[in-house]
Structures are given as structure tokens and as C-alpha cells.
């Protein structure tokens with residue numbers, strides 16, 4: 001499609017503002033509105049630090065979709081609102097491209113069913129960085145040979161959800177290959193609660209939150225006499241933008257919800 005009409009939810013956020021800069025660089029994308037928590041009725045160009053788009057800001061998603069003809073909603077908000085926005089977009093026939101993380105498996109299942117019922121394409125990807133998608137795929141492959149694995153994810157300290165969406169997705173992919181196993185000593189005991197991190201199917205996820213970090217993950221596989229570490233770092237939020245653009249282009253051709261960019265890549 002040559003002119004895709006896009007709404008961005010969360011335009012003042014770290015990711016939302018980067019998405020606006022990405023849209024500015026693509027002639028085939030047309031920003032028609034934004035969804036924010038404030039600045040009702042103002043224009044994006046009037047918000048300091050944001051690109052000079054004339055797009056109007058709405059604080060109510062129903063009013064937005066009733067007033068504006070949109071093809072795609074890019075959601076980069078919070079787990080609570082990301083879910084509500086995705087559901088509402090599908091109900092209005094607007095295709096969601098969702099980077100927001102922290103959805104429960106029940107919410108993902110509900111949104112998948114809704115998209116199928118409405119025959120609306122949707123993409124929900126916990127990580128739009130191509131390197132991160134490869135890191136997850138390589139980890140899935142390695143898990144076939146190394147069933148002992150721990151995931152260490154590291155993010156900036158303003159992140160709301162833990163573990164990260166990427167770590168949850170990595171564990172899901174690993175689960176598809178790994179023989180079920182409770183790791184560590186069978187009599188292992190935590191003397192301080194949480195010391196061993198989250199337990200997913202017997203494997204452990206550890207979440208680090210520190211200022212200065214962006215988004216980083218190590219997947220460490222252990223076997224007698226050897227370790228394999230698969231590591232990815234996003235040093236800048238630009239790393240997510242080519243995946244968002246790729247998803248916008250693809251979502252226009254979908255009539256189901258796709259969870260994870262790996263399902264769109266060849």
C-alpha cells in the first residue's frame with residue numbers, strides 16, 4: 001500500500017517519539033492522529049521535541065477512531081492501556097502493531113480470537129530489533145542440545161513489566177524444543193526470596209533494572225565442561241524501528257494476529 005494512515009499511541013514516550021521520527025522518514029506512512037494521556041485537541045507539532053506533524057492528539061480512543069480514518073495503530077504505551085487500545089483498534093477495524101509488553105497469555109489469547117473473528121491483521125512483537133529476534137531463534141535452536149538454560153534480561157529502570165516481554169517470548173520458544181527439566185539441585189532452597197529469579201517450566205529468568213541500560217539479554221546454556229552464551233544489546237531505540245516499519249507493511253496483508261516478528265521473517 002502506498003499511503004498507510006497511522007495513529008501512534010504514546011507519542012511523547014521513549015519509543016513513541018522514536019516511532020514519530022521513523023514515520024517522518026517514510027513517504028508511504030501518513031500520521032493521521034495520536035493518542036495521549038493529555039494535550040487533547042493539540043497538534044503534535046506544538047509539543048516541544050516532537051517532529052512537525054499536523055496530526056491531532058486525542059485522549060479518547062473511541063473519539064479518535066470515530067473522527068479519523070486510520071489503517072494502523074502503533075501502540076507503545078503501558079501493559080494496561082496497550083491491551084485496551086489493541087482490543088479497541090481491532091473492534092474498529094484498525095490494524096494494531098503493538099510493541100507494548102506485559103500482556104498476559106490470557107490477554108494474548110483473547111486478542112488472537114478477536115482478530116480472527118473480525119478478520120483483522122495484527123502484530124504484537126515483544127521485540128522489534130532484528131538482532132533480538134535472531135537471538136531468540138538461536139536460543140530455541142540451542143535448547144534442543146542444551147536443556148540447562150538461564151535467561152538474564154537487563155533493562156533501564158523506568159520499565160514497568162518484569163520479566164521483559166522478550167524474556168517471556170524466549171522462554172516460550174525454548175520450551176518448544178527443550179526437554180522438560182527442573183534445573184539446579186533438587187534440594188535447592190532460596191534463603192532470600194527471589195534469589196533464583198522467575199521459574200518458567202524449570203528454567204530461570206533474572207531481571208536487572210539499572211539507569212543507563214536500554215534493552216539487553218543473555219541466554220546462557222550450560223553443559224558439563226562448556227557454556228554457550230547468546231547475547232543481544234539494543235543501545236538505542238532506533239534498533240526497533242526497522243521492525244516496526246516491516247510490521248506496518250506486513251500487517252496490511254494479514255487477517256490474523258501474529259505474535260512475534262519471527263513469524264513474519266523468512
Ligand SMILES: NC(=O)c1ccc[n+]([C@@H]2O[C@H](COP(=O)([O-])OP(=O)(O)OC[C@H]3O[C@@H](n4cnc5c(N)ncnc54)[C@H](O)[C@@H]3O)[C@@H](O)[C@H]2O)c1
Pocket residue numbers: 009010011012013014015016035036037076077078079081098099100101102125126127128129240
Ligand atoms: N517491542 C519492542 O521492541 C519494544 C521496545 C521498547 C519498548 N517496548 C515497550 O514499549 C512500551 C513503551 O515503552 P517506553 O520506554 O516508550 O515507555 P515510556 O514510558 O517512555 O512511554 C509510554 C508512553 O505512553 C503514554 N501513555 C500511557 N498511557 C497512555 C494512554 N492511556 N493513552 C495514550 N498514551 C499513554 C505515556 O504518556 C508515555 O508517554 C513498553 O511496554 C515497553 O516495554 C517494546
Ligand SMILES: O=C(O)C1=N[C@H](C(=O)O)CCC1
Pocket residue numbers: 101102126127155156159160163164165166167214215
Ligand atoms: O524498554 C523496554 O521496556 C523494552 N521492552 C521490551 C521487552 O519487554 O522485552 C524489549 C525492548 C525494550
